[in-house]
Amino acid sequence: MFSRAYKAAVTLPPLLWVVAFLLLPYALLFCYSFWSVSSSQTIVHSWTLDNYRELLRVNVYLQTLFRSMWIAARVMIFSLLLGYPLAYYLSFHAGARKDLLYQLVIIPLWVSYLVRAYAWKTILGSDGVLNTLLQYLHLTKHPVEFLLYSPFAVVLTLTHIYTPFAFLPIYAALEHIPRNLVEASHDLGASPLQTFWRVIFPLSIPGVLAGATFAFVLSFGDFLAPLLLGGPSGIMVSNIVVSLFGAAYNWPLGAAISFCMLLLVLALLLLSEKLEKKWSFR
Amino acid sequence: MTTVTEPVIARSEQSGVGPLLAIRNVAKSFAKTAVLRDISLQIAEGEFLTILGESGSGKTTLLRIIAGFESADSGEILMEGERLDLLPAYRRRVNTVFQQYALFPHLSVQDNVAYGLRVAKLPKSEVAARVSESLAMVKMSTFAAAKPANISGGQQQRVALARALVNRPRLLLLDEPLSALDANLRRQVQVELKSLQREVGISFVFVTHDQEEAMVMSDRIALLRKGELEQVASPREIYSRPATAYTAQFIGHTNLLRGEVRAGSAHCHSLSWRIALPDGPALFSLRPENIRLSGSATETSIVRVRGTIERQVFQGATDLLQVACDDGLTLSVRTATRENRQGEVLLEFNPADAVPVRESPDRG
Numbered sequence: 129m130f131s132r133a134y135k136a137a138v139t140l141p142p143l144l145w146v147v148a149f150l151l152l153p154y155a156l157l158f159c160y161s162f163w164s165v166s167s168s169q170t171i172v173h174s175w176t177l178d179n180y181r182e183l184l185r186v187n188v189y190l191q192t193l194f195r196s197m198w199i200a201a202r203v204m205i206f207s208l209l210l211g212y213p214l215a216y217y218l219s220f221h222a223g224a225r226k227d228l229l230y231q232l233v234i235i236p237l238w239v240s241y242l243v244r245a246y247a248w249k250t251i252l253g254s255d256g257v258l259n260t261l262l263q264y265l266h267l268t269k270h271p272v273e274f275l276l277y278s279p280f281a282v283v284l285t286l287t288h289i290y291t292p293f294a295f296l297p298i299y300a301a302l303e304h305i306p307r308n309l310v311e312a313s314h315d316l317g318a319s320p321l322q323t324f325w326r327v328i329f330p331l332s333i334p335g336v337l338a339g340a341t342f343a344f345v346l347s348f349g350d351f352l353a354p355l356l357l358g359g360p361s362g363i364m365v366s367n368i369v370v371s372l373f374g375a376a377y378n379w380p381l382g383a384a385i386s387f388c389m390l391l392l393v394l395a396l397l398l399l400s401e402k403l404e405k406k407w408s409f410r
Numbered sequence: 411m412t413t414v415t416e417p418v419i420a421r422s423e424q425s426g427v428g429p430l431l432a433i434r435n436v437a438k439s440f441a442k443t444a445v446l447r448d449i450s451l452q453i454a455e456g457e458f459l460t461i462l463g464e465s466g467s468g469k470t471t472l473l474r475i476i477a478g479f480e481s482a483d484s485g486e487i488l489m490e491g492e493r494l495d496l497l498p499a500y501r502r503r504v505n506t507v508f509q510q511y512a513l514f515p516h517l518s519v520q521d522n523v524a525y526g527l528r529v530a531k532l533p534k535s536e537v538a539a540r541v542s543e544s545l546a547m548v549k550m551s552t553f554a555a556a557k558p559a560n561i562s563g564g565q566q567q568r569v570a571l572a573r574a575l576v577n578r579p580r581l582l583l584l585d586e587p588l589s590a591l592d593a594n595l596r597r598q599v600q601v602e603l604k605s606l607q608r609e610v611g612i613s614f615v616f617v618t619h620d621q622e623e624a625m626v627m628s629d630r631i632a633l634l635r636k637g638e639l640e641q642v643a644s645p646r647e648i649y650s651r652p653a654t655a656y657t658a659q660f661i662g663h664t665n666l667l668r669g670e671v672r673a674g675s676a677h678c679h680s681l682s683w684r685i686a687l688p689d690g691p692a693l694f695s696l697r698p699e700n701i702r703l704s705g706s707a708t709e710t711s712i713v714r715v716r717g718t719i720e721r722q723v724f725q726g727a728t729d730l731l732q733v734a735c736d737d738g739l740t741l742s743v744r745t746a747t748r749e750n751r752q753g754e755v756l757l758e759f760n761p762a763d764a765v766p767v768r769e770s771p772d773r774g
Binding site for chain 1: 477478479498499500501504505506508510512513514515516525526529530557559573574577
């Protein structure tokens with residue numbers, strides 16, 4: 129239908145874009161992860177597996193990797209626990225308020241990430257809103273320290289930031305459920321609760337999987353929240369990568385860690401896509 | 411589907427049992443637009459009742475109110491003497507076959523059929539037995555494990571029917587279930603559905619806009635027009651004795667003759683015949699098949715009129731002639747004739763076939 133030249137003209141720019149800004153950097157990253165740094169602080173361009181050995185040998189790397197996954201998993205679970213009921217209410221019971229509530233969920237996405245992270249700092253800090261309130265109510269004598277600079281603060285902030293990302297695909301999935309299926313379920317004698325578990329929830333699983341993937345992947349790679357609110361115990365793997373590429377000046381090791389993260393995320397995306405296919409019926 | 415028993419309607423009438431379902435003065439509006447106005451209707455045990463109407467007549471709304479998906483603004487619905495309209499949809503012993511079938515896409519054919527029995531927490535062995543029995547009834551046993559997306563529209567329709575009937579409802583509601591099928595399959599399914607209904611003896615309330623479909627299947631037809639019942643009667647009666655001009659025109663093809671009654675005679679254009687009606691303006695419905703060509707009859711009671719054939723429309727088994735009569739009247743005449751006709755003809759009809767009908771009121 130279209131000429132060869134037209135097809136080439138249309139496909140070439142995005143292709144070039146992907147090659148220049150995705151494939152090349154990844155290839156470079158991959159190469160760096162097999163190079164090393166000399167004692168005179170220069171990159172040695174000879175192949176070695178040392179970086180990956182280092183990664184497995186030094187406890188802090190693996191520990192941080194696992195902590196990051198654990199934080200991401202918690203963020204994922206809390207985002208789903210918050211996002212699903214919200215999406216369900218909006219889709220099935222909000223009635224005329226639906227559009228307004230939807231906008232209210234979306235608006236925080238327009239506020240800078242940094243502002244929201246700082247907001248939590250002022251809430252959770254030892255002179256923060258929460259501690260002032262707790263002391264005012266005489267629930268504690270001294271400021272509660274674990275609120276800020278802890279994995280707890282990171283999970284809380286990331287959950288706040290990524291819940292809309294979990295909410296959106298779930299909401300979309302719920303909106304796509306034909307309402308006559310719900311009526312058919314009631315018609316066949318199923319109570320609202322039975323209808324939820326037997327019809328609505330199974331049909332929303334692709335949305336849940338997409339939302340879970342968003343929440344996990346985005347928070348797994350996050351580095352600002354742990355930087356601002358994590359403290360030493362809340363450090364995540366991205367913070368290590370940042371320092372390896374910065375002050376520590378060990379690009380090859382940073383590249384090796386990045387590459388591991390990349391593989392992990394890719395594996396997760398593949399898995400979630402497979403599962404989503406299994407649970408979609410149209 | 412082979413054994414055909416007499417409709418149970420006859421039995422219940424004999425034993426003098428009350429109606430299965432009684433709809434009393436039901437009204438419903440959506441955003442100040444009246445969709446149903448003061449509907450009262452009874453459905454007998456084992457009856458096949460069709461709610462017939464154009465789109466926008468309120469027929470689907472009435473069905474949804476019986477099913478419990480909508481609530482009436484006023485009026486009540488009784489099933490075997492007890493209030494049905496106060497129960498939520500899932501407590502009503504009523505099942506529905508939806509227009510788009512509404513099969514659960516994530517469940518196999520057999521799991522769809524088992525749905526109602528499983529939520530009722532019936533023992534597994536009974537669920538399995540009744541599901542396979544139902545699937546056999548609609549000849550879908552070989553597709554038990556298939557997903558709805560992988561079977562045809564006609565097959566989905568059968569599964570939807572089995573899924574509803576397996577629960578042994580007191581009343582089955584069908585919302586234009588055949589509208590998605592092509593014409594041939596549709597005619598076949600109409601006959602099957604009717605004999606299935608007789609076999610299971612469950613009351614069916616069938617909603618359609620297709621008057622032919624209504625005629626083929628129903629024990630009674632309730633014709634709905636702009637939210638009000640125009641006439642409720644058996645197909646034969648509603649066809650041969652339409653009560654209103656709208657009914658006469660909606661069901662089958664008819665000639666509406668406008669005239670007046672004076673001193674025991676009906677006058678319409680140059681035609682006149684004896685009739686026992688009070689004086690005043692009158693409207694008559696005269697079916698095209700009740701008008702014959704050429705005056706071979708000799709009875710004096712026969713009404714005759716001369717006219718010219720304007721058009722001949724081939725309609726398969728019969729032809730429809732458009733005849734312009736000398737007095738300005740145009741009549742449709744059905745004829746079994748095969749040859750092309752032209753020119754002058756003499757038409758005749760029996761005055762008994764000119765059925766007086768009421769003017770249908772304008773309901774905005």
